[in-house]
Amino acid sequence: MRIGLFATCLGDTLFPDAVRATALLLSRLGHELVFPPEQTCCGQVHINTGYQREPVPLVRDFAEQFGDRAIDAVVMPSGSCAGCVRHQHRMVAERYGDPALRAGVAAVEGKTYELSEFLVDVAGTVDVGAYFPHRVTYHPTCHSLRMLRVGDKPLRLLRAVEGIDLAEMPEADACCGFGGTFAVKNAATSSAMLADKVDRVMSTGASVCTAGDTSCLMHIGGGLSRIRSGTLALHLAQILAATRTSPYPLSEAAR
CATH class of the missing domain: 1.20.1050 (Glutathione S-transferase Yfyf (Class Pi); Chain A, domain 2)
Incomplete structure (x- = not known):
């Protein structure tokens, strides 16, 4: 196509x-x-x-x-x-x-x-030939979940990734608190929602939190970084693009 x-x-x-x-x-x-x-x-x-x-x-x-x-x-x-x-x-x-x-x-x-x-x-594909030998948890973003109704499509793609250890996040469908200008106009509420989301990410023991929206990953990644969690926020595409011959340099990115 x-x-x-x-x-x-x-x-x-x-x-x-x-x-x-x-x-x-x-x-x-x-x-x-x-x-x-x-x-x-x-x-x-x-x-x-x-x-x-x-x-x-x-x-x-x-x-x-x-x-x-x-x-x-x-x-x-x-x-x-x-x-x-x-x-x-x-x-x-x-x-x-x-x-x-x-x-x-x-x-x-x-x-x-x-x-x-x-x-x-x-495209009618689930197995895209990806290789990502790391523990990953998935955050379903509000717009993809509630407006587009993508359902479990991102999870189906992740489950087909070779080597991945996919950990289910508790209350995964709860908002991360970003919401665009919501995070600016309602900073205290946004920060409280983010703290809850970061706690849920950390409870999985994952080294990577992934999602289909960079906006949510910016918010979650900031929260993870501020507590020096060592957990990275990576877009779904970055996981799916990684292969055995061209793996994602997770150890270097974590530095």
């Missing part, structure tokens, strides 16, 4: 390794990648904060960059951004857009996927 890769803002600025891992994984599975160079933000931060007219140019840009009929699917390493494109872009276009924007949004939303749902539902 010909896949348009959307890096996302956090991926571009703070987690480029997760984007590179996504590209490496999809290429290894035989897909042709297209990376529109003019791609920007999906506009989620504006929409979630109540500024729904302001992201119209961003929504239009996304539709123009990825609406090419030659692109079979748009894939991104983010459940929240995929949820924004699939559900919130239409809302913005209907309220503040013109007919061209509404048509563009309609053309692209149906072929937009978060990484795990693309792999399982579209």
Whole structure:
């Protein structure tokens, strides 16, 4: 398939390794990648904060960059951004857009996927040939779980990874407390939720906490780092991209 890769803002600025891992994984599975160079933000931060007219140019840009009929699917390493494109872009276009924007949004939303749902539902694969001989626990992010309803797809992919020791996290579906600007506007509540999540991660004895959203991993990883836990926060794509011939350098990353 010909896949348009959307890096996302956090991926571009703070987690480029997760984007590179996504590209490496999809290429290894035989897909042709297209990376529109003019791609920007999906506009989620504006929409979630109540500024729904302001992201119209961003929504239009996304539709123009990825609406090419030659692109079979748009894939991104983010459940929240995929949820924004699939559900919130239409809302913005209907309220503040013109007919061209509404048509563009309609053309692209149906072929937009978060990484795990693309792999399982579209590519029809669970075993991606990954090798990751470490103890890992998985955090199901709120948008992927509740908006996209990816279910157990990330776990199915992880269970097929060679060498992995997958540890179930207690109360895994509880929010980590990030929530975008929620963590800024409600810092005390956010910090309390994060403390609970970090405790649950640590209870598994895992050396890695993984998720499908870099935003949650930024939040959880910060909490783990501040207590010097030694547990890393890694995107799902980074685990799935690791192989026997090209393993993830966990010992070096932990330094």
